[in-house]
Amino acid sequence: MQNVIMHIDSALFQVLNGILTSPPTDHLFIFLTSIRHTWPIYAILALFIGFTYKKQGIIALMALALTLGITDQFSTHVLKPMVNRERPCRQEATIRLLIPCGPGQSFPSTHAINNGCLAMFIGIMFPHMRLWILVFALLVSYSRIYVGVHYPLDVLGGLLIGAGFGLFTAMMLRRFSISTAKS
Numbered sequence: 001m002q003n004v005i006m007h008i009d010s011a012l013f014q015v016l017n018g019i020l021t022s023p024p025t026d027h028l029f030i031f032l033t034s035i036r037h038t039w040p041i042y043a044i045l046a047l048f049i050g051f052t053y054k055k056q057g058i059i060a061l062m063a064l065a066l067t068l069g070i071t072d073q074f075s076t077h078v079l080k081p082m083v084n085r086e087r088p089c090r091q092e093a094t095i096r097l098l099i100p101c102g103p104g105q106s107f108p109s110t111h112a113i114n115n116g117c118l119a120m121f122i123g124i125m126f127p128h129m130r131l132w133i134l135v136f137a138l139l140v141s142y143s144r145i146y147v148g149v150h151y152p153l154d155v156l157g158g159l160l161i162g163a164g165f166g167l168f169t170a171m172m173l174r175r176f177s178i179s180t181a182k183s
Helices: 002-019 023-033 035-083 110-125 127-146 152-175
Strands: none
Touching (some): 023 035, 035 110, 035 127, 035 152, 110 127
């Protein structure tokens, strides 16, 4: 059964990384996959939340930052070594590799874990931002397949794991009556 799932994942990768691509979208996904390009967007979002929601926003951002630190380390130092799946850029015979392959293992995508966590947390704590942050998180996560460094299941698994962390953190803040109602 595992071989069948891996075969389907590889075939889906070939479609998403090869067939469903174009030069204009190459530039978009190379941009979105780089933290160097996307961190300013997240910084602007954090400033907006901090200035709009004051103390509650800052508390929420601190909880999110702590959670993202945990998810990032959990993915890199626990899950990836435990699963030990090779990246498609080292496995697939046919690949469109648009960025360097990078070190480390493939499952789960740490980009997807962090973006899934961020999207779930922001979506719960700041519902009016839910759609935009979800779309952005999905595009960043998908970019990892598009540029050739992750399989679809790496991204899907990362999004689900990250969403779980984001949900847990948001529920803990709500449990302790940390509201994001404007001050």
